[in-house]
Amino acid sequence: MCWAFFTEGWGLFFSEELYNLSVLFSAALFSDRNASVAALLWQYLVGGVSVTGLLWSALWVVAVRRYLAGGLCTSTARLTGQTVVITGANVGIGKETARDLLRRGESYKKLLYYFKDKQVHLACCLSPGAHVILACRSLPKAEEARRSLLGEGGKVEVRLLDLSSLQSVRGFAAGLVKDNIKVHILINNAGVMMCPYMETQEGFEMQMGTNHLGHFLLTNLLLPQMKQHGEPARIINVSSLGHLSGEIDMDDLFFKKKPYDKVQAYANSTQIQVFSLHPGSVHSALGRHILSSVMNDYILCLALKTTLEGAQTTVYCATQAKQHSEMYFSDCAVGWALYASKDERLAEDFWKLSAQLVKLDE
CATH class of the missing domain: 3.40.50.720 (NAD(P)-binding Rossmann-like Domain)
Structure with missing residues (x-):
């Protein structure tokens, strides 16, 4: 895996992956099956879900999909x-x-x-x-x-x-x-x-x-x-x-x-x-x-x-x-x-x- 894999093609990646990233990020964010969507949104609004947690979830989702997307021709x-x-x-x-x-x-x-x-x-x-x-x-x-x-x-x-x-x-x-x-x-x-x-x-x-x-x-x-x-x-x-x-x-x-x-x-x-x-x-x-x-x-x-x-x-x-x-x-x-x-x-x-x-x- 060359350096270009990490530095090039991000514009194309995000334009292609909007649906997949949205679904996977939602799944990661609402992974607690015992809580309703409304309850999780309320926790976020009052500070119950940390910004750090959201960022980690987003980075994890992007990293997984970037790996699965494979190499991009430059x-x-x-x-x-x-x-x-x-x-x-x-x-x-x-x-x-x-x-x-x-x-x-x-x-x-x-x-x-x-x-x-x-x-x-x-x-x-x-x-x-x-x-x-x-x-x-x-x-x-x-x-x-x-x-x-x-x-x-x-x-x-x-x-x-x-x-x-x-x-x-x-x-x-x-x-x-x-x-x-x-x-x-x-x-x-x-x-x-x-x-x-x-x-x-x-x-x-x-x-x-x-x-x-x-x-x-x-x-x-x-x-x-x-x-x-x-x-x-x-x-x-x-x-x-x-x-x-x-x-x-x-x-x-x-x-x-x-x-x-x-x-x-x-x-x-x-x-x-x-x-x-x-x-x-x-x-x-x-x-x-x-x-x-x-x-x-x-x-x-x-x-x-x-x-x-x-x-x-x-x-x-x-x-x-x-x-x-x-x-x-x-x-x-x-x-x-x-x-x-x-x-x-x-x-x-x-x-x-x-x-x-x-x-x-x-």
């Missing part, structure tokens, strides 16, 4: 002229990542002539940020997200991509090639977590098919678009700490022989690490198959990152992170990945199997 890198593809960018951390990258325009000085006083002024202006492509399976939801991002600075467009269909993946990649779009940053963000047993269009188990195979094919198909411009390019895979319990069974990758375990299936689908990251435990729609909406929206959120906080490590990897032997990041710093994810023999075998399953050579 990079000032500009992305003017660069194209970014983000899968699953209509909601959650994908949308917040898009918002951040759209804002990263170049600052420049420009002479502006004001007719009011007939004087020439030198003003600091900001050119548009990145050209962001929202690659999503639901066009109506993606279009709604696009409209909400229009005022952020860069160019934002929507393209259809359903990662549970290899035909859709090929069609998306073919569209970028046809339009000669040079890709500088590919963020494989979309995913499904711990869903009931379902299959992709090709018959793969949904989590392995979407989280790994769909992105595997997409990345390979877009490599020419990332190489041809000769500029620096990045591929970022949004993985999960869940990979620590993963165990790739080459003989039964899709749970055809053994009983389906949705937790194991999710862990397996996030084990391949290449400049990868764990965004943290984030309050988002990804957990829709695990908990009720009431539990997720009003209770669990108190212990999780917001989507903006969850997007920080993705933005960090897209703008600032440098290659490391671990190639795995968490909380805007180098993280730790399971040894199996760095096993070159296993990686080669799994690559060959993945290429065979998605028919990469066709």
Whole structure:
């Protein structure tokens, strides 16, 4: 944990954490279950609750939430002229990542002539940020997200991509090639977590098919678009700490022989690490198959990152992170990945199997 964790990003933290801080501070203040709210307020008004006690409660709440919020990206890198593809960018951390990258325009000085006083002024202006492509399976939801991002600075467009269909993946990649779009940053963000047993269009188990195979094919198909411009390019895979319990069974990758375990299936689908990251435990729609909406929206959120906080490590990897032997990041710093994810023999075998399953050579 670096010094910047304690000294930077407090404005963003407090703007994001107003609800969580208010609820937790109220819980700490009124933790005496034998006293009514009115009684506690009266005690405070007459001096029964010390100011010191209030301050300690406030500091404790802020400290806990600041720790849970994790690292914040402080990079000032500009992305003017660069194209970014983000899968699953209509909601959650994908949308917040898009918002951040759209804002990263170049600052420049420009002479502006004001007719009011007939004087020439030198003003600091900001050119548009990145050209962001929202690659999503639901066009109506993606279009709604696009409209909400229009005022952020860069160019934002929507393209259809359903990662549970290899035909859709090929069609998306073919569209970028046809339009000669040079890709500088590919963020494989979309995913499904711990869903009931379902299959992709090709018959793969949904989590392995979407989280790994769909992105595997997409990345390979877009490599020419990332190489041809000769500029620096990045591929970022949004993985999960869940990979620590993963165990790739080459003989039964899709749970055809053994009983389906949705937790194991999710862990397996996030084990391949290449400049990868764990965004943290984030309050988002990804957990829709695990908990009720009431539990997720009003209770669990108190212990999780917001989507903006969850997007920080993705933005960090897209703008600032440098290659490391671990190639795995968490909380805007180098993280730790399971040894199996760095096993070159296993990686080669799994690559060959993945290429065979998605028919990469066709």
